[in-house]
Amino acid sequence: MSKAIQAIRGMNDLLPEALSLWQRIEQVAETVLTAYGYREIRFPIIEKTELYKRSIGEVTDIVEKEMYTFEDRNGDSLTLRPEGTAGCVRAGVENGLLHNQVQRLWYAGPMFRHERPQKGRYRQFHQIGVEAFGIGTSDIDAELILVTARLWKLLGIRGLELQINSLGTPAARAGYRQVLVEYLRGHQEQLDEDSRRRLDGNPLRVLDSKNPAMQSLIAAAPSLHEHLDEESRRHFEQLCAYLQAANIPYRVNPRLVRGLDYYTRTVFEWVTSDLGAQGTVCAGGRYDGLVEILGGQATPAAGFALGLERLAELAALQKVAGAERRPQVYVAPLADGNVTQQGLMLAEQLRDAGLRVEMHCGSGSLKSQLKRADRSGARYALLLGANELAAAQVSVKNLRAEEPQQQIGLSEVSAFLQARLLAGAVQ
Ligand code: ATP
Numbered sequence: 001m002s003k004a005i006q007a008i009r010g011m012n013d014l015l016p017e018a019l020s021l022w023q024r025i026e027q028v029a030e031t032v033l034t035a036y037g038y039r040e041i042r043f044p045i046i047e048k049t050e051l052y053k054r055s056i057g058e059v060t061d062i063v064e065k066e067m068y069t070f071e072d073r074n075g076d077s078l079t080l081r082p083e084g085t086a087g088c089v090r091a092g093v094e095n096g097l098l099h100n101q102v103q104r105l106w107y108a109g110p111m112f113r114h115e116r117p118q119k120g121r122y123r124q125f126h127q128i129g130v131e132a133f134g135i136g137t138s139d140i141d142a143e144l145i146l147v148t149a150r151l152w153k154l155l156g157i158r159g160l161e162l163q164i165n166s167l168g169t170p171a172a173r174a175g176y177r178q179v180l181v182e183y184l185r186g187h188q189e190q191l192d193e194d195s196r197r198r199l200d201g202n203p204l205r206v207l208d209s210k211n212p213a214m215q216s217l218i219a220a221a222p223s224l225h226e227h228l229d230e231e232s233r234r235h236f237e238q239l240c241a242y243l244q245a246a247n248i249p250y251r252v253n254p255r256l257v258r259g260l261d262y263y264t265r266t267v268f269e270w271v272t273s274d275l276g277a278q279g280t281v282c283a284g285g286r287y288d289g290l291v292e293i294l295g296g297q298a299t300p301a302a303g304f305a306l307g308l309e310r311l312a313e314l315a316a317l318q319k320v321a322g323a324e325r326r327p328q329v330y331v332a333p334l335a336d337g338n339v340t341q342q343g344l345m346l347a348e349q350l351r352d353a354g355l356r357v358e359m360h361c362g363s364g365s366l367k368s369q370l371k372r373a374d375r376s377g378a379r380y381a382l383l384l385g386a387n388e389l390a391a392a393q394v395s396v397k398n399l400r401a402e403e404p405q406q407q408i409g410l411s412e413v414s415a416f417l418q419a420r421l422l423a424g425a426v427q
């Protein structure tokens, strides 16, 4: 036997067992997003490297050291998408979706970053991203937050804290930047290597450092809030008023900045303390300049991305139920040939009636078929013997409760199982 090939570090297989929770999250997310008028968009997983350099910013962790970049056979530099907003904006501009109109869009799928793999941080991970274009007022910022709050509520996820902040306009930020650089230069000896590098290119990123040794320096840094321009301040106050009216608790975190360059004004994160160091489950904000930077007409925009690995892990910790995918009925033909053929037909008939049915294929003894029936998670097994079938009967065995095995006529078995298994049926 040759040596088995293993997956790439930091890239996970998602197995059926774990996926039932993912599928539940995705289903509920789609329902919620549709209820707010958001429509799905799909765009490629690979784009020109230039797209990410231009949108995310050269002096960011992602562009400096996390991108999966390669040359294709034509010698073009391409990159696996590290996030979705850039591709979404590119697609929106290219297809004329953004000019002079309001667009509410969402997407889901894998993202790739060459980070140090650890709990809650992977090299292939998955996001649901949501973007709203063409609205400059804070009502849409509030709406995006309401979308997420409703999602947590419907999933039954508790204990997430909403943190919000405003980064102001690029002009106001430039003023703050000087004050911040002065402060940081005054404490040069406390800066770690990353922060020293960021000091020149992108000093605000120092505030986003995850290094524990930097936290007291960051906590004492001058606050961006005192440097907000008047309009950004009003925008932020209005957002706070909307959140209060909607009964969404929040905490203003003046040190909250986002890792990417393109954010303006509102930024927010949903954070939990239950997942250890990687506690941000969802992050977003406003990025009014990005569409123009990517070659479109200036268009205000806001959005967020939620990390499915972290959300699924939190949901699992809180015992959120996954989507029910197991069969309800297991059809066990106790002989080959004609009996199996009738079993296949009966299973079809039950699926026509709306039931999830697993057919036992590959023959086997009664004992081995019952063992598999039990493992499948089905509630009922239908046992098909040659003599019974000749009398147009099957045996119904309840696998989950003490109940005498019953013989039921072939023509009644659908109705019998529907009454016990379909939504609204008394359990
Ligand atoms: P962090 O500060 O944790 O590095 P980020 O600011 O880089 O996050 P965003 O680019 O805003 O993250 O992505 C939005 C969300 O996607 C994050 O809040 C997180 O839930 C998830 N996420 C980001 N990077 C990873 C990763 N490497 N592995 C798993 N999930 C991730």
Ligand code: MG
Residues within 6 Å of the ligand: 061, 259
């Ligand atoms: Mg990151």
